[in-house]
Amino acid sequence: MTQDLLPVTRIPRTGLPPYAVVVGDPARAAAVAALLDGAEEVSYHREYRVFRGAWKGLPVTVASHGVGGPGAILLFQELADAGVRTFVRFGTAGAMKPGIGDGDLVIAEAAVRDDGVTQQLLPAAYPAVSAPEAVLALQRAARETGAPHHRGIVWTRAAFQPGLIPLDGYARAGLAAIEMELSALLVTASLRGLVAGGVLVVDGANADELVDEDALLTTGAYDPHRDVVAAGVERGAVVSLEALRLLAQGAAGTEGTEEYTA
Template sequence: MTQDPRQDLLPVTRIPRTGLPAHALVVGDPARAAAVAALLDGAEEVSHHREYRVFSGSWKGVPVTVASHGVGGPGAILMFQELADAGIHTFLRFGTAGAIRPGIGDGDLVIAEAAVRDDGVTQQLLPPEYPAVAAPEAVLALQRAAREVGARHHRGIVWTRAAFQPGPLPLFSYDGAGLAAIEMELSALLVTASLRGLVAGGVLVVDGANADELVDEDATGGYNPHREVVAAGVERGALVSLEALRLLSEEYAADRPEGGGA
């Protein structure tokens, strides 16, 4: 009997259960996934279902998966979980963010050390005291790659917040907490990776202010992500992310026991 090929696909994202490269770069926008995949050697589209678009290829000889996860933690965590189910063990999120800390400019990169879990989904999985932290090796690989590319970058804690637009409820102020930036999905990735014993981190391109309460609008020119300075930052960020994955693959290979699995 011929096996139904649909049985080999995971249910939500429709990605294959096996065969994907184990180092993944995850992005929000399906079009950005295609743009990053265009930088790879031998890139092929693996699947495209809903907002979840997946490519495979290689970067400087390292097999890489590139996947889009859409906007917001609840949908993104489904992709993260199913990528982990498919055998991905190293994740880097490459996205955009609004700057919070003074001195972080448009087009700069923010390398996340940890995230505030205001993502709208992990609160239903774990108590709020459980941290969302990046793997130290991911932070260091991203920092090294940013230096090699010559990309202006900063390290710090980011705020993952489910709501993009402010509403009638008062917005909690993190003034004085030293947060670097605000985005929408990273803490869901970091918690997923911690629960499963995987490596994860994130680098974000600053595309302006996300809310007037969080950023000096005069300094950023207001929120407009469709500017040349942001596009240039995205190009640098893609190179930094892929190079960091290469560095992490070398470290993973060095740490594997001789004769160990892939």
């Protein structure tokens, strides 16, 4: 019945596992769900496609949120309303730091809140920070699966294409990558007492091009549809799910705590 569904995403109010991988692309949600045992599609409305299944015995939700923070935050809020308590955002990003290659994973310690939505919810000085246990679980999962990975602060930016505002300032500050939705998730998690983190597959590794507006606008300068990116997406899906399992077991421990710096 309609009253049993949440209003925007049309997901059920009850029955979803409390551990979730959230992705932008509905097709990627299906691909991640295909790794689960007993996967079933729960709902598909607008950009919000939701599955449930099990990863190594852990019940897991997989959901897509589309492109951009304003739409994504609606999914995060309604998943929380439905009982999800632990989130891993698994997305793609452009590298901003030399040494981060195509197909590598970037594990986000925090995010710059340039997402176009959270500034309307609370003061701009409020930070968007990943849960430390989520960072450590993602790092452990990446290490144990042999996935090339990096840790750092990412820039969540609402605009995909460059405009008249220079992009190179944050690059000089040492940010690892740029993406479009993570800070909306991290702020939602902080305000609602949830656990959240993010792992991003690099689909554009030329940091010089990233901060060069002319290069970004050049036809063919950005191509995420390459084998090296697809391989990174496959690794990232496993890392995301395995991190949820580690979080559920409380097995992230303190490994890597001494490295917890930006």
